[in-house]
Amino acid sequence: MVKALLEENNLNIDREVLAHLSQALLVVDANNIIVEIYGFTEQLFARSRDYFIGKPVDKLSAFGNIVGSICDRVRADQSSYSAYNIPTEEPLGEIELIDFHAIVLLIGDDVPVSNNQHVLLTVQPRKISSFVDNRNDIVAASRSLGGLASMLAHEIKNPLSGIRGAAQLIxxxxxxxxxxxxxxxxxxxxxxxxxxxQLESFSEITANKREEVNIHEVLDHVLRVAISGFASKAKIKSVFDPSLPTVSGNFDLLVQVLLNLLKNAVEAGGETVEIIVRTQFKHGIWVADHKGGRKRVPVEVTIEDNGPGLPADLEGHLFEPFVSSKEAGTGLGLALVARYMSEMNGNVLCENGPKSGAIFHVQMPLYEKE
Structure with missing residues (x-):
């Protein structure tokens, strides 16, 4: 089968090289049926080659239905698609995150573009522990803000008092x-x-202040504040899952986190930026908790904009203190976001969108009665 596929379509693939790759590779035909596998596929899924051949790709439990639509899209556009740190539908052993790439296989210069119907899927497994280690590095960096935060808190108190008094008179x-x-x-x-x-005692963990929170009540307040102020000209679309359970967190800290991320999107994309705020339940996402164990964070809020996206040189450093893509930015806002999410046993990450803009993911643990 391998030889026939290679010779029939003149695919420029070295089978010996592919067999030793650490990624899983699957070739999908025009009907999204798996016709060949390479590399790490059998080891990743703990299945033999016979299990894959002839199976619809969206029937693989780790991928879900989305992979079929992605294949259709890259085939129609004759393009490619990449996504990173995507949670699997079901954990694959210790693997709970994958990097995913889909590209049309070019058959040959003498063949019409419309006949390029095979898609090559590349799946790079990521152990959750490596992601957690990076998250812990970010949190450790954010703790260095303690001294500076105390100084800022002292300077902020007086103008706040005047603003409050004026608003009460009005x-x-x-x-x-x-x-x-x-x-x-x-x-x-x-x-x-x-x-x-809280800034005055920024170095202290506030995990004991967590409570039961309805994430949609938080978002309703956040969107009202944003639309009344800095996002008044932005186009914001809400895509909420009303069936989501309550989360364990802190209402005020979550408001601050989401306001910071929305403001970041507006500043990056301009006043008329288009933003999608989405809530959903996602399986297979875990983070380290304050007791050294792991905790599920299945309730996710994503904030997606159509701005310029993340600069390549800031990738992996966006939540560190004093790192900013803005000319006059302080680099404190996203560091505080990472700190607050850590205190609530939650998580935040960011990636570039498939075509443009940035996508922030805020992930929260479920509320559990003690």
């Missing part, structure tokens, strides 16, 4: 219809005041 004189905005200002000032108190 609220007293406003009609019932006009009271909404000044009341929101007071509420936001109170929330920021709590954050300032």
């Amino acid at each position: 609220s007293r004189k406003a009609s019932s219809t006009d009271k909404q905005l000044p009341d929101m200002i007071v509420k936001e000032v109170d929330r920021v005041s709590k954050l300032v108190q």
